[in-house]
Amino acid sequence: MDWLNALLQGTLLGGYYALLATGLSLVFGVMRLVNLANGDLAVLAAYVALVVVRATGINPFLAILPVIVVLALAGYLLQRLILNRTVERGPLPPLIVTFGLAVIIQNALLVVFTANSQGLDAGAIENASIDLGNGLAVGLYPVLTLLVAVVTLGGLSLFLGRTRLGRALRAASDDREAASMVGIDNDHLYGVAMAIAMGTLALAGIFLGIRTTFAPSDGPVSLIFAFETVILGGLGSLWGTLVGGIVLGVAQAFGNQVNPAFQLLAGHLVFLAILLFRPQGLFPRAGVRQV
Amino acid sequence: MSLLDVQAVDSFYDDLQALFSVNVTVDEGTVVAIIGANGSGKSTLLRVIAGLQPARSGQVRYDGVPLANLPAHERVARGIALVPEGRRIFPSLSVLENLKVGAYRRRPGPWTLDRVVDLFPLLRPLLARNAAVLSGGEQQALAIGRALMGNPRLLLLDEVSLGLAPTIVRQLYAGLPAIVSAGTTILLVEQSIDQALAAASGMYCLLEGRVALAGPPAGLTRDAISAAYFGI
Numbered sequence: 001m002d003w004l005n006a007l008l009q010g011t012l013l014g015g016y017y018a019l020l021a022t023g024l025s026l027v028f029g030v031m032r033l034v035n036l037a038n039g040d041l042a043v044l045a046a047y048v049a050l051v052v053v054r055a056t057g058i059n060p061f062l063a064i065l066p067v068i069v070v071l072a073l074a075g076y077l078l079q080r081l082i083l084n085r086t087v088e089r090g091p092l093p094p095l096i097v098t099f100g101l102a103v104i105i106q107n108a109l110l111v112v113f114t115a116n117s118q119g120l121d122a123g124a125i126e127n128a129s130i131d132l133g134n135g136l137a138v139g140l141y142p143v144l145t146l147l148v149a150v151v152t153l154g155g156l157s158l159f160l161g162r163t164r165l166g167r168a169l170r171a172a173s174d175d176r177e178a179a180s181m182v183g184i185d186n187d188h189l190y191g192v193a194m195a196i197a198m199g200t201l202a203l204a205g206i207f208l209g210i211r212t213t214f215a216p217s218d219g220p221v222s223l224i225f226a227f228e229t230v231i232l233g234g235l236g237s238l239w240g241t242l243v244g245g246i247v248l249g250v251a252q253a254f255g256n257q258v259n260p261a262f263q264l265l266a267g268h269l270v271f272l273a274i275l276l277f278r279p280q281g282l283f284p285r286a287g288v289r290q291v
Numbered sequence: 292m293s294l295l296d297v298q299a300v301d302s303f304y305d306d307l308q309a310l311f312s313v314n315v316t317v318d319e320g321t322v323v324a325i326i327g328a329n330g331s332g333k334s335t336l337l338r339v340i341a342g343l344q345p346a347r348s349g350q351v352r353y354d355g356v357p358l359a360n361l362p363a364h365e366r367v368a369r370g371i372a373l374v375p376e377g378r379r380i381f382p383s384l385s386v387l388e389n390l391k392v393g394a395y396r397r398r399p400g401p402w403t404l405d406r407v408v409d410l411f412p413l414l415r416p417l418l419a420r421n422a423a424v425l426s427g428g429e430q431q432a433l434a435i436g437r438a439l440m441g442n443p444r445l446l447l448l449d450e451v452s453l454g455l456a457p458t459i460v461r462q463l464y465a466g467l468p469a470i471v472s473a474g475t476t477i478l479l480v481e482q483s484i485d486q487a488l489a490a491a492s493g494m495y496c497l498l499e500g501r502v503a504l505a506g507p508p509a510g511l512t513r514d515a516i517s518a519a520y521f522g523i
Binding site: 164167168170171173174175177178179180181182183184185186 | 341343362363364365367368372373375379380381382383384388391392393395396398437438441
């Protein structure tokens with residue numbers, strides 16, 4: 001029963017990791033950009049939510065919409081003004097620039113908000129649980145997180161598969177120059193992709209902020225979890241990202257079951273094992289260029 | 292007034308000059324062929340017109356307006372479509388999606404999905420197929436169809452026949468009159484002369500980046516054309 005419980009809790013935790021990794025996966029899938037600031041942008045989103053909540057006194061869940069708008073706009077500008085200048089020059093310049101961005105975000109947050117831990121208070125839902133019988137129970141909040149991750153990935157997948165803009169994003173991902181030959185403005189489109197990615201990071205940041213306390217230096221750990229999730233699932237594959245998150249979450253929960261000190265280690269070991277035996281991930285996107 | 296006027300265009304790949312003061316004129320409603328050997332600058336010329344490659348000097352006038360540094364995607368919006376060398380279809384998209392993405396700019400005009408598939412019926416049973424698994428000829432039909440979905444006023448065709456069996460080449464060329472009668476002007480580039488000259492009312496022969504011969508194919512002798520083509 002304990003292991004079943006671990007499987008359940010790990011799966012739910014995987015929803016959170018998938019949410020954290022969606023933006024990273026999308027941005028890599030569309031423009032082969034590895035965003036090393038992914039975790040710090042999620043933490044930044046949590047702080048933006050904190051500012052909104054403090055200024056208005058609303059529940060953090062109601063702050064989701066304004067925070068998404070703010071982050072999406074910032075993402076579009078970030079891409080148009082800075083990252084578009086780097087993506088055409090190979091994989092290394094975007095790495096360096098987003099690494100620099102991560103350092104800037106961490107230090108700016110430190111200056112403005114100090115190193116003290118902060119939290120978002122969502123009220124009673126944080127401790128509510130659903131009794132499944134047989135001594136099993138799941139937290140309402142983790143279930144909600146997984147649900148939001150599934151809806152986010154499903155929505156994104158529908159958007160990419162069924163809409164004019166989504167089609168253009170996939171075309172630009174296949175062949176940037178050929179995309180311009182059918183009239184696609186790659187610079188604008190990349191901006192849209194980053195705006196969407198930052199929108200999902202806004203969601204991830206708010207769920208992070210409600211789930212646990214956060215501090216300016218928390219970004220890199222989030223980045224590692226997101227990174228492992230994307231690699232486990234397969235680069236550029238959205239549903240793979242969900243599976244990757246769940247694999248990571250379950251691995252950590254099982255590690256925790258053996259010994260609480262093994263939680264993170266177990267996740268990293270499973271990640272390394274997959275990297276060793278199946279480096280393309282569990283669900284690699286067909287035809288993805290290897291970097 | 293001509294639809295396209297390429298005036299004294301020079302173009303470079305880094306320090307290597309690919310085009311030397313090239314002049315080309317294309318009148319609306321015609322088919323013009325550019326022929327020349329490998330490396331004579333034909334593809335470069337089309338890329339300059341499409342906005343994918345800069346002209347260091349000279350200018351490209353389209354519909355009387357100099358295009359200057361207008362980016363490629365804006366030229367598509369104005370009605371210039373390129374079917375590139377190597378076809379460059381989107382491999383992760385289905386055939387249908389490739390055609391739909393061709394209409395990304397929503398330019399109004401006669402070409403719709405149905406009309407494009409009527410023009411190249413071989414595409415009809417393939418619509419749901421992944422574009423990457425098509426044969427070369429099917430990919431070429433798709434590439435032309437994708438360009439037509441943008442309702443171009445000027446269609447640039449780069450080496451339609453390259454690597455394809457003669458039957459499929461004939462099939463593709465058989466579609467050109469319907470494209471012209473729908474109101475699209477065609478500038479095509481070919482290495483193989485016969486097919487191109489049969490379809491075209493005007494001809495330019497490029498040799499090492501320069502126009503070596505120009506005129507209506509009917510008025511040129513076979514000897515004059517091969518002399519210009521091979522530079523002998």
